[in-house]
Amino acid sequence: MNISELKPRIYGYLGFKGAVASPQTDALIAECLTELDEQNEFRVTYKIFTERPAFLNKPPYESFLKGASAVVIEVASLGATADARIKYLSVANAAKAVVFDACASAFLEACADEWETRFGETRTYRFCPGYGGSEVYDLKYVFELLQPEKVGVTLSESYYMLPSKTVAGIIGIGISARKSCENCFMLPRCEYRKEGARCYDSEKN
Amino acid sequence: MLRLGKELMIFDGGMGSELSKKGLFGNPEELNVTHPEEVKEIHRSYSCADFITTNTFGLNGIKYVGKYGLRELALAAVENARAAGKKVFFDVGPTGSMLAPLGSLSFDEAYSAFAEIADITKDCVDGYIAETFSDLYELKACVLALKEHANKPVFATMTFDARGRTLTGATPEIAVEVLEGLGVDALGANCSLGPKEMLGVAKRILACSGVPVLLQPNRGLPVLKGGKTEYELSADEFAFYAEKFAEMGASIIGGCCGTAPEFIEKLCALRGLQVKRKQISRPTAVTSGTRIVEFCGVKVCGERLNPTGKPKLKEALIAQNYDEIIGEAVRQKEAGADILDINVGLPQLNEPEVMETVCRKVSEYADLPLQIDSSNPAAIERAVRRYNGIPLINSVNGEEIVMAKVFPIAKKYGAVVLGLTMDGRGVPPTALERFEIAKKIIERAADYGIERRKIIIDTLVLTASAEQKLVKETLEGLRLVKSLGVKTALGVSNVSFGLPNRPLLNKTFLAAALACGLDMPIMNPLDAEMTATLKAFGVLSGTDENAEKYIAEYKDFSPASSVAAAVKKTENGSAPSATLRDCILLGLKEKAEELTRKELESNEPMSVVNGVLIPALDEAGKLYDEGKLFLPQLVAAAQAAKTAFKAVSHKLPKQGVSRGTVVLATVKGDVHDIGKNIVKVVAESYGYNVVDLGKDVPPEKVAEAYLKHKPLAVGLSALMTTTVESMEKTIMALRAAGCGRGIFVGGAVLSREIAEQIGADFYTKDALEFVKTLDSFASR
Numbered sequence: 001m002n003i004s005e006l007k008p009r010i011y012g013y014l015g016f017k018g019a020v021a022s023p024q025t026d027a028l029i030a031e032c033l034t035e036l037d038e039q040n041e042f043r044v045t046y047k048i049f050t051e052r053p054a055f056l057n058k059p060p061y062e063s064f065l066k067g068a069s070a071v072v073i074e075v076a077s078l079g080a081t082a083d084a085r086i087k088y089l090s091v092a093n094a095a096k097a098v099v100f101d102a103c104a105s106a107f108l109e110a111c112a113d114e115w116e117t118r119f120g121e122t123r124t125y126r127f128c129p130g131y132g133g134s135e136v137y138d139l140k141y142v143f144e145l146l147q148p149e150k151v152g153v154t155l156s157e158s159y160y161m162l163p164s165k166t167v168a169g170i171i172g173i174g175i176s177a178r179k180s181c182e183n184c185f186m187l188p189r190c191e192y193r194k195e196g197a198r199c200y201d202s203e204k205n
Numbered sequence: 206m207l208r209l210g211k212e213l214m215i216f217d218g219g220m221g222s223e224l225s226k227k228g229l230f231g232n233p234e235e236l237n238v239t240h241p242e243e244v245k246e247i248h249r250s251y252s253c254a255d256f257i258t259t260n261t262f263g264l265n266g267i268k269y270v271g272k273y274g275l276r277e278l279a280l281a282a283v284e285n286a287r288a289a290g291k292k293v294f295f296d297v298g299p300t301g302s303m304l305a306p307l308g309s310l311s312f313d314e315a316y317s318a319f320a321e322i323a324d325i326t327k328d329c330v331d332g333y334i335a336e337t338f339s340d341l342y343e344l345k346a347c348v349l350a351l352k353e354h355a356n357k358p359v360f361a362t363m364t365f366d367a368r369g370r371t372l373t374g375a376t377p378e379i380a381v382e383v384l385e386g387l388g389v390d391a392l393g394a395n396c397s398l399g400p401k402e403m404l405g406v407a408k409r410i411l412a413c414s415g416v417p418v419l420l421q422p423n424r425g426l427p428v429l430k431g432g433k434t435e436y437e438l439s440a441d442e443f444a445f446y447a448e449k450f451a452e453m454g455a456s457i458i459g460g461c462c463g464t465a466p467e468f469i470e471k472l473c474a475l476r477g478l479q480v481k482r483k484q485i486s487r488p489t490a491v492t493s494g495t496r497i498v499e500f501c502g503v504k505v506c507g508e509r510l511n512p513t514g515k516p517k518l519k520e521a522l523i524a525q526n527y528d529e530i531i532g533e534a535v536r537q538k539e540a541g542a543d544i545l546d547i548n549v550g551l552p553q554l555n556e557p558e559v560m561e562t563v564c565r566k567v568s569e570y571a572d573l574p575l576q577i578d579s580s581n582p583a584a585i586e587r588a589v590r591r592y593n594g595i596p597l598i599n600s601v602n603g604e605e606i607v608m609a610k611v612f613p614i615a616k617k618y619g620a621v622v623l624g625l626t627m628d629g630r631g632v633p634p635t636a637l638e639r640f641e642i643a644k645k646i647i648e649r650a651a652d653y654g655i656e657r658r659k660i661i662i663d664t665l666v667l668t669a670s671a672e673q674k675l676v677k678e679t680l681e682g683l684r685l686v687k688s689l690g691v692k693t694a695l696g697v698s699n700v701s702f703g704l705p706n707r708p709l710l711n712k713t714f715l716a717a718a719l720a721c722g723l724d725m726p727i728m729n730p731l732d733a734e735m736t737a738t739l740k741a742f743g744v745l746s747g748t749d750e751n752a753e754k755y756i757a758e759y760k761d762f763s764p765a766s767s768v769a770a771a772v773k774k775t776e777n778g779s780a781p782s783a784t785l786r787d788c789i790l791l792g793l794k795e796k797a798e799e800l801t802r803k804e805l806e807s808n809e810p811m812s813v814v815n816g817v818l819i820p821a822l823d824e825a826g827k828l829y830d831e832g833k834l835f836l837p838q839l840v841a842a843a844q845a846a847k848t849a850f851k852a853v854s855h856k857l858p859k860q861g862v863s864r865g866t867v868v869l870a871t872v873k874g875d876v877h878d879i880g881k882n883i884v885k886v887v888a889e890s891y892g893y894n895v896v897d898l899g900k901d902v903p904p905e906k907v908a909e910a911y912l913k914h915k916p917l918a919v920g921l922s923a924l925m926t927t928t929v930e931s932m933e934k935t936i937m938a939l940r941a942a943g944c945g946r947g948i949f950v951g952g953a954v955l956s957r958e959i960a961e962q963i964g965a966d967f968y969t970k971d972a973l974e975f976v977k978t979l980d981s982f983a984s985r
Contacts, residue, residue, distance in 0.1 A: 014836050024792070025837045041374075043366050048427065080307050080340075081374040081495060086879065087306075088570050091535040094886045095792060095841035101879050136927065149268075149301040150396055151364060152339025152372030154308060158874035158927040162303040163372070188956075 001114050003033045006106045012192070013102035028096050032103040041079035042111040045148045048072050048173075055141040060133045061170065064124065068172030072119060074126070075148040076112040078104055078165035104165050112167055124177035126169030132180075142168050206292075206332075206358060209391065210417040213451050213478040216334075216459025217251035217289075218469045219424070220260050232271055234264045237281040245288035250466040252289040253473040254459065258296045258334055259286045266318045267300035267310070279325045292331040294360065297322060297347060304343050306569040307373070308876070309901045312346050312591050319350035327355030334360045336421070337396045337461075339372040341383055342494055342593040348387045349590070358390040360419055360457075364397040365406045374495035377409040382492050382595050384416075386619015391417040396461045399425030399438060400446030407450055415485050417456030422446070424463030436463040444471035454481045489658045489692045491544060491574035491621050494593035498543050498574050500661075500692045502748040503719065503739060506576055506597075506727040507542035508696065509533050510567070512551055522549055522559065527566045528897070534567045540730040544597060545571065547588075548578035556584040564588045564596075576623070576727075582610040589618045597621045600663070603628035603642035605649075612653040621659045622650065623694055626682060632665050636681035639664050643686045661725060662686045663694045669710065670703035676714070680721045687722040694725040697735070712738045719746070785849070789821040790828075792841025794848045801852040810856045814892065818853075822846050822890060826973045839973070840883060843890035850892055863894040865917035865983055868910045871900035872931045877924035880952060880972075884920060887972040893917075893979070904931075904938035911942050917983055918947035920975065921965070926954050933963035940964070947982065949975060 010029055049071045056065060065071060082104045089097035112126060129138035136159050142148075143155045154162050161168065181187055181198065192198055208214060221233060227243050229236055237244055237260055248257050259282040263269055269278070279295075286293040300318055302310040323333070333351045338344040344361055351359045361384050363371055370376060375383075377394070384392040392414060394406050400422040407420050425438040447458045458475070460468050489500040498504055510533055512519040521529035534545055545567060549559045556579060564575055577588045578599040585598055600623040601611045615622045624646035626632070626639035633639055643662045650660050664682035667675045683693050695718055701710035712734045715726055719742045728735055740758055743749030785804060788797040804813045825842040828834035834842075867888055871878045878900040885895050896914050898906060911919060919939060923932045932955075936948055950965040960968035967982070969975040 016835050022835070022838055024841070025835065028837060040368070041366075041370060041372075043372070077372065079370065079372045079374060081370075083307055084374065084495065084572060088535065088538075088572070090879075090882050091531055091570055092539055094844050094882070095837045098840050098879065098883065099837050130926075136925075149299060150337050150339075151366075152299075154301055154303045156303070156308065156874070156876075158925060158931070160876065160925055160927070162308050162876065164877065 001037075001110055003037055003107070003110075006033065006103070006110055009106040009109065010099075010102050012197070013105055014099065025099065028099040029103060032096065032100045033107065035085075035100075036078075036082070036103060036107045039081060040111075041081055042076065042108070042115075043079065043151055044074055044076045044112070044115055045146050045151050045153070046072055046074035047146055049145075053141065053145055055138055056170070061127070064127055064132070064177060065170070065172040065175070067175045068124070069174035072116075072123075072171040072173060073142055073145060073169070074112070074116075074171070075142065075146055075153055075161070075166065075168045076108065076115065077148075077151070077153050077161075077163055077167075078108050078111075080152070080163040082165045083163050108165050108167060112169065116171060119171065119173055122174055122176060124172040124175060125179050126167065126171055127177075128168050128170070139168060142170075206390075209358075210456050210482065211480055213455070213475055213480055214255040214457045215253070215469065215472050215476050216256045216294075216419065216421055216457055217248075217254040217258055218460035218464035218466065219462050220247060220258070220262075222463050223247045223250070223465065224260075232263075232269075234261055234269060234278050234282070235271055235273060236260065237278055237285055238273060241281060241285050244282075244285040248286050248289040251469055252291060253466075254289075254469050255291060255476070256294050256332075256334075256457070256459070257286045257289045257291045258294055258459075259283055259330075261296045262298040262337070263301070264322065265297070265300055266321050267302055267314070268298070275321065276325050279322065280329065283326060283329050294332045294334045295322070295326050295330040297333055297335045297351070299338050299340065299343055299347075304340055304346075306565070312342065315343050315346040316350045319347045320354045323351050323354035327357065330355075330357060332358035332360065332390070334362070334419075336360075336362045338363050341371065341373065341375040341380055345383060345387060345593070348384065348389055352388065360391040360393075361389045362393045362395040362419055362421065365394055365403075367398060367402045367405065369406050369409055376495075376497065377406055378413055378490075379492045379495070379497050379594070381410060381414045382490055382497065383619065385414065386595055388617075388619075389416065391419045391457060393419035393421070393455075393457075395419075395421035395459075396423055399423055400443055400450070401425070404446070404449065407453060407455065411454045411483075413485060413487055415487075417480070418454065419457040419459070420450050420455050421459040421461045423461045424465075424468065427463070438463075440465075440468045440471045443468050444474070447472050448475060451475055451478050452481065454483060456480045456482075487658060489621060489661065490595065491576075491597050492594040493568060493572050493574045496572045496574065500724055503723070503742065504543040504725050505541060505730050505736075505739065506544040506546055506694070506725050507534075507537035507540075507573075507730045508546050508698075508727050509537055509729055509731070510545060510563070511548035511578065513548070519551060522551060522563075523553060525562075527563070530563060531566055531570045534571045534573075537730050538571045538573055541736060542573060542730040544574050544576050544725070546576040546578050546599065546727060548599075549584075550579060550581075556581050557587040560584040560588040561591055564592055568593060577620075582614065585611060586614045589614055589620050592618075595619055595621065597623060597661070599623045600625050601646060602626070603645050608646065608649045612650055612655060615650075615659065616653045616655050619659075621661060622655070623661050623663055624650075625663050626665055626686075632667065634675060634678060636664070636678045636685055639678070639682040640685040643682075643689060643691070647689060647691060657690055658692075661692045661694050662689075663696070666695050666697065666699040666714075668702040668704075669700050669714075676700060680717055683718060683721045683723060692724040693722060694727055695723055696727045698728055698732075708732065708734045711735055715739070716742065785817050786821040786824070789818065789842050789845045789849065790825055790834075792838060792845050794845050797845040798848045798852050801849040805853065805856055810853045813853055814850070818846055818849055819891070826977070829973055836883070840886055843887045843972075846890035847886065850890070864892045866894045866896060866914050867918050867920060867979065868896045868898065868907070868914055868916045869920045869922070870898040870902040870907050870910075870935075871922045871924075872907075872928055872935050873901055873903045874931045875923050875925055875928040876900045877952075878922070880924065881920070881922040884922070884951070884972040884975050887976055888920075888979070891976050891980070893976075902935075904935040907935050908938040908942040908944075911939055911944050916947070918949055918979055919944060920949040920951065922950070923952040924954060929954060929959060929963065932965075936964045949978070951975060 130136035576597040602625040626642040701707035785800040
């Protein structure tokens, strides 16, 4: 992975929205990315389903996965050390904590993107329960199927995954799909869209 | 069990994959009752193994949710496993909930869940296998519960990734220290990896474990083949790697996910091989949950978390202001401490309770191993028991009564102990007498089964002003004690009490002690002269190979540059003529503090606040609103302003410069706190006193804090759609406590409309809007 390619995404998370960051911020970003890259605690739990699990037989998953020959369900995480680092930095250097948090999110997304290339070119993006009109509560089915507790990822009663730098995703194999803002629950108050931007790279996805 | 560790023994294989083959899905634990014959059949198919694991991986009071009772399922599972006619080990898996501080499950709650299982099964099983744990802290709770509630062998295995880390960051070396310290009968790794990928982790465990090692890999990773998911590894290939494990010294081998009876049958061909145990020689080591400090070379123990002679820390401890304590811990880590001493000995405090809390709070922020410094055995036990890692206990001395109280605690939890060479008669004057006490401490420790490497001896520093002749006895004692093969410690700066130019005496004595073999100076790591001496000693003693670290530190050294100047170099980028305003806008903390002090020489404190600090912050805020300054810079500016406010406060010791108190919390059910933390930094930078309740805070705690502090405002944060309800409950609790106005809410999922719906007084979209709204609210 070329970590310098992560910068636009990190600027996005930090609210730069196309503006030029200061040299100090750029230096902090470089420092944090090097640290994340050296640590590289990325790990994935996944299963490949040729028979679609029952919870996916409803909108919006049905249309998202239409025509897919298989479905990959994954939970990917940077582990608890990223959370611990953010906590430490919140006292040692709060500005760096903010940057590290954004860098860790971008790094995780990029690691997951790269990991998914093993499923070939023809696949959808990672659709997470909670996106596009789906229910975040569907995460419980993801957890039942994958048991990511076995690598230490847990789902709380209020449906957040811990460690916090964790993503869950559903990927259709043999079909393509591009990300869109349609049905996003943040759309009415999206800071990106107010500026005419998007939270994802619309060229790539 | 007599064969354990002598002859290779075999565990059974996968249960889940065998249940699927029989078309059995759903909750696996309930199948023990609903389909006992099928479960028994699977157990029988593994009857060639020495150990049969019950079908109970998810059976504990926290994870299992269903219509059966734990007892019914557990006893049925044991009966099913008995069908194989072999030793039955009860399978104990994790709770599936994250322990605090990352999650909200407490150590004691986890312990109770595991104790419940032990109570039910203790009379009908042959042992326990706690497996697939990725959090060493949770595994510690589990092992303690099993050992304290059932008198049966306990095996404990964790799941590592291929690079050798568990998800919570423990390495194989840390896991071995902690689990062996807790007295497990076998330890190792299972799940997550195939046998080939597990070789590296297995090698590391075998290199340091003094107890038998158990390895249970998966059948590799599933792959997609012709539209079907398959495990590719054959039973022969699996057995090939198992043979390698045996050659490397494993005592027990079995299989995890995807392995089937034919795999275990192949393994059984290896049964009875003589276990190749090597002589393990390990250095003294202490650990946190994610960091191990091995005593090879000098290790610095930071002494500053001790209220003696530190009125501010004393005040913070009494007021339970943990920010001050955490800040001190982080500063010592930044300055290079390897271990942190924690002392909370104040007569007005409940020492056991406060010791536990402070250790927990410090561990949450700084990952350094802790030295639990107390003469109260109850405080020591409470903190050591709940400590995530292997701590150092400070201390025992040569008195039998003290050793009889502390050594059992050290043995039970595997802690390292600092032994002071004194006894009921005080500190003996001669080196030889202190040496004799050291010998006695080591011998008595051995009586309790404590290895020599778990003892560090302190030959005690007396002040040169009062006991000048005894200084050399301390050093001579150190030299003698080294011959006993233990590590040594000294509270170095005690030597200079009562004399002028203490730093000179401290660093000179430190150099002399290092030359006599001092391993752990207990000192102030922020003392630049002493840390410089340590760096120099690294070169002279050869531990800093090719003087690499020394050169990296001092390559730009010129005689004119003092240590103080070196500290300042971190602030390059600030022009010499930078004003206080510039420093705040640029986020230069140290420089801002220095210039604030200068301003205070000629100006009234409040005019510095209102004339410079607030306008500079307002300017930063304006630039942020205009999109010319961004979040990290805003936070840096706020931090610089906070430092400046602190400098001003020193001039106003009584009333301070607080503009009012604000209580902040992330509501119950939500653990996202970076947004709340940004609000905290910015609010503090504007001179507000912030009481931060943390994350996942129950409504009643927020209401309690409201009643205690009567704040100007309460700020609540939530990031998830699922926790807005919890925010509403918190607002209701606050209203019930009499909070009529001043409830602010914020967070990604909130909007002005939602804020209104749930009854909040103000919605603010970010930290800056929070402070602006608070300012106008405060002036009403």
